[in-house]
Amino acid sequence: MTGAALYFLTGLLLSIPCCILVPRYLTRAGFLDLPGERSSHVRPTPKGGGVGLVVAFVWVAVVIGLPLFFWLPLLALAILSFVNDLRSLSAGVRLAAQFMAALLVLGGALWAGHISWPAFLILPALFFVVATTNCYNFMDGINGLAGITAVVAFACLLVFGGAAETPLFYPIVAVMGALLGFLPFNLPRARLFMGDVGSIFLGFLFALSVCLLAGSWTEFLVFASFLFPFYADEAVTVVERLWRGESLLAPHRRHLYQFLANERGVAHWKVTALYAVIQIFVALLVVAAGRHGAWHVLGIDAAAFGLWAWTHYSLKRRYVVDQGAR
Template structure:
């Protein structure tokens, strides 16, 4: 992709986002603070629709590459956007999610593998999408964290192993830059909404899955380590406290930092970005993408993360004693 085309696409995505804001204001597509929220002001919802629009733009200008992935992205984005504004029946939403996951499996050509690999892939895809949805709670965290991931994937695709189209990575990166311009600030102009968190998770899952399949290396799953740790450990502690893990809450570590420690949203988001960037740097340059080394590093970070939570949040808060 030439520099000129890149600039044109960036401007186009910026204008599309502004056009969406007008539509959102006209039809009152807004985010009302609730029990899970870390904000107190009414804000436009669904700004993350720009991610799926970027995916469709790539599809039209790339001679229709990855059709099953793009179809899955379109379906999961539409149902998530409708859920943002209408609150759909869970069975309908989950059915479309399942269809989208099956489409991404077909794009990866996974159906030639044994059944247990399909189960493992399903856990990875569905777990990541849900983790992204859970973690989308403060300004900048979804856009900033995803920008680190997409930047790392661009480096890997360019310098380590070519696993996908660079144009796809670039246009998704441009959409993240546009979204971050409006979201990565103390008072956000818009929130991603379910359409944003779900669609960017679906895109990143597809790219990381392509990388794992091409490189035959599971260590690249750790490109999403920090989100995975915060989500997994939070669910673990909620189960210990016998809480309903499907109810809205504000007990993620990033929420504790933003809400109880009163650290600004952009700073908390930046901390998550920096830690994941450090993990990615070690994975690519120091560990040579070796799974066992990467697993050892991840286990060490897990222990450190648990220790930090006990140190800052306290045993009583985490365990409900």
């Protein structure tokens, strides 16, 4: 535990200078996130707060002698994501980089014996990692949401998932410390955004951790459910947009968190806190259900997803009715 505390503090101390220096440089260079059609903010704000998360992860990975295949692909992907924050890259380039990074890490972990599932599952594992990475990126849209969700998700993996037994334990602890350093700059009023460099990195690291920790389908379902609010919001929103005939590639503000923050005017920190409470509640339920097998976990997830979808559509329908009555 002394080592964990040391690396947590290391992540915190590395993150804070990054959160101070990076936005200053980006502001002077004119690289600001301008409010747009998909935005939930109203003033230009620098991105790049996620740089500190990556620095903390890589620093600790090097210090503890983590094999290159565990951290070098993540570093390369983070650098590409930072470039995308500054100058937009095509979706094809980003997807190809994500699949390549996932293949290198999972392939290396499988070769080194850090994965307990059969090799033929590496293809669905690749899609899971890339899908989660992009889901996380899409959900990074209001103050504190991506950061708080990551803290809860990684804490659940440490407490319930046995993450302390994996090579990524200390780097994950460092990332949690870095998140603590970042959040005061982003919550309750955002002076700095995480950017793709942070959200892509966090989504990738979470999905990778789930793949490394899961020794059965039951464990996979339990661990993946630690990110339930993000998966549920993204899935329901995709269905809604397809139903409306909208292009999935077009900018939008149809996520439930965006609706609550924008149309309903709920403070960002309140929406973030609500998502965190739901995330913790579902995590506790699936951990308890996991003792009885995968079907019980699926039952909890299905019930929670159904309730989420009903809430999503009910709130939006009521809003339309209220607007029409005015």
